[in-house]
Amino acid sequence: MIHHVSTVNGISMSKLRQTIDYAALSTTLKSVFPFQNVLSFDFVHGGYMSQNFKVETDQGTFFLKQYRNRMNTVIHEIKEAEAFFASKGLPIISPIKDQYDRGAFWHRGHWFSLFPFVYGQSPVASRMSDEIIRELARTLSFFHREGRTFKQRPFHVLRMATARKFHLEQTELKRILASKQTKTELEERMGEVLKSKESYIKLLNYRPEHLSLKYTHLLHGDFQYYNVFANNDSITHIYDLERACIGPPEYEVARSVMLNCFDDGWDTENIERAKIYLSEYCKYQPLTLESFTDGMLLYAYNIIHMTWIEARYLIFGIDTQLDLFNRHVDRLEFCANSDLQSFCKEIFPQNK
Numbered sequence: 001m002i003h004h005v006s007t008v009n010g011i012s013m014s015k016l017r018q019t020i021d022y023a024a025l026s027t028t029l030k031s032v033f034p035f036q037n038v039l040s041f042d043f044v045h046g047g048y049m050s051q052n053f054k055v056e057t058d059q060g061t062f063f064l065k066q067y068r069n070r071m072n073t074v075i076h077e078i079k080e081a082e083a084f085f086a087s088k089g090l091p092i093i094s095p096i097k098d099q100y101d102r103g104a105f106w107h108r109g110h111w112f113s114l115f116p117f118v119y120g121q122s123p124v125a126s127r128m129s130d131e132i133i134r135e136l137a138r139t140l141s142f143f144h145r146e147g148r149t150f151k152q153r154p155f156h157v158l159r160m161a162t163a164r165k166f167h168l169e170q171t172e173l174k175r176i177l178a179s180k181q182t183k184t185e186l187e188e189r190m191g192e193v194l195k196s197k198e199s200y201i202k203l204l205n206y207r208p209e210h211l212s213l214k215y216t217h218l219l220h221g222d223f224q225y226y227n228v229f230a231n232n233d234s235i236t237h238i239y240d241l242e243r244a245c246i247g248p249p250e251y252e253v254a255r256s257v258m259l260n261c262f263d264d265g266w267d268t269e270n271i272e273r274a275k276i277y278l279s280e281y282c283k284y285q286p287l288t289l290e291s292f293t294d295g296m297l298l299y300a301y302n303i304i305h306m307t308w309i310e311a312r313y314l315i316f317g318i319d320t321q322l323d324l325f326n327r328h329v330d331r332l333e334f335c336a337n338s339d340l341q342s343f344c345k346e347i348f349p350q351n352k
Contacts, residue, residue, distance in 0.1 A: 020051065021108070028107045032098040033114065035059055050110075054117060062096070063115040067104070067242065075111045077155055079103040081218060081244035088146040090139070093118060093239045118237050120229025125264040128225065131233035133273055134280040136225060136260050139235050141284035143220050144249040150218035157215050158247030160208055160298070161305030163201055169307040170194050176314045186322065190310045193329055200304045200336040208301060211294040213248035221245050223252060224259040250295030253281060257347070258299065258331060266334065274347040282349055293344040300335035303328070 026038035039056040041064070050066040067075055079095065082103070086092040095103035095113040104113045123132050177183065177191050220227075221243030229237040261274040281287065309328050312318050 025107055028105070029055070029057075029064075029114075032100065032102075032105050033059075033096070034099065055114070061117040063117045065113050065115065067111045067113070069242070070110060072111070074156070075104050078241055078244060079113075080152065080155070081220075081241045084150055084152075084218065085143065085146065085220075085238075085241070088142075090142060090146070091235065091237050092241070093237050115239075118229060120231075120237055122228060123225045123230050125225065128260075128273070129233055130273075130276055132225075132230055133260070133276050135230070135233055135235050136223075136228070136256070137277045137280035138284060139228070139238070140220075140223050140253065140256055141281050143223065144217055144252070144285050147217035147219060147249070150246075155218070155246050158219070158245045158251065161302050161307075163305065166197070166201060166305045166307060169311060170198065173307060173310055173314050186313070186325075189329075190314065190325075193332070194307070194310065196336075197304055197307075197332070200332075204301065204304065206297065206301070208298055211298055212291065213250055213294050213298060215247050217247065217249045219245055219247045219249065219252045221252075223256045225263075248295060248298070249285070250287065250291045251298045252295075253278075253287065254292060254295035254299045257296075262331070262334075263327060271347060275349070278347060279349045289345060289348045292348055293341055296340050296344050300340060303332055303335055306332075 020041070022041050025041070029035055029038050035057045037058040039058070042054040042056075044052040044054055044063070050068040052066060053064040055062045055064045067078070069075065082092050082094055086094050093115050095115055097103060098105055098114075104111050106112075123136075173194060174191070177187060180187065183191070220238075220241060222240055227238065227240040228235045229239075257274050257277055261277055262270050264270070278287070278292070306328070309325050313322070313325070
């Protein structure tokens with residue numbers, strides 16, 4: 001008898017995503033893994049565009065990840081990145097291979113991967129010690145040290161938002177908003193943010209090709225504190241390489257500084273946290289103020305053109321983790337209205 005959790009924090013599973021046929025998913029699992037019985041599926045809160053589950057079987061407990069990307073080429077590259085970084089000694093949570101020696105399998109329109117279930121805790125932004133900040137920076141430097149040796153091609157390059165892409169998506173989101181007879185406070189706010197982004201884009205005086213950045217390294221793609229588990233001040237596990245790509249390490253440094261050091265505000269302590277982060281990173285990897293600034297400008301360019309968070313709510317109807325939208329707007333306003341060159345100079349190590 002298979003059971004599953006049908007609600008999470010009072011929100012029904014159908015509100016989050018399409019209904020899962022758990023009996024059919026159980027049958028698929030048993031056909032590709034050596035399970036006699038699949039006992040339960042419990043929804044794991046946290047996925048932005050997909051569903052993840054804690055799965056109990058006769059062979060133990062596992063984590064089942066559903067990928068939002070349905071292209072087998074992209075899924076293969078995610079598995080390639082996981083295997084590459086794990087082979088270099090980084091504590092990646094690696095998928096369990098099925099009986100066909102694959103790290104992913106297909107079920108009813110989605111790719112899935114099965115992982116060991118790790119009982120871990122991610123750092124909390126407002127309570128991160130200086131040492132865990134250093135540990136995050138050191139770990140990112142190790143990703144970049146190894147990522148520059150990745151030679152397997154083809155592999156997709158960092159996908160940046162563009163004005164054309166923004167126009168395509170913004171038009172659809174505005175159509176959805178216009179079709180609503182009444183709008184919630186959140187929907188009104190999303191409409192205002194989309195208009196703000198449109199005005200910010202018109203004021204931009206640079207494009208990615210104007211920046212002196214080289215797309216040479218395999219990147220984690222989403223290196224931030226809630227994609228790691230930590231024990232005291234040590235990182236024990238790293239996961240979610242769904243956005244792994246070939247790109248400039250300076251972009252990932254800038255992005256990770258914003259997410260790891262400023263996710264809970266822009267106070268003096270956040271500035272000091274960023275200084276610690278960059279000082280530690282520079283001990284292990286070369287970085288100049290000029291290249292870091294270009295990385296920050298590329299990050300700002302991308303966030304100003306970004307629409308996926310609004311689409312997540314307006315198109316897919318997913319209303320969990322709306323604090324993500326508030327944090328996104330906070331970073332957007334900062335990037336659009338700040339002197340980023342002065343900001344980078346303020347937080348960059350003075351001896352560099």
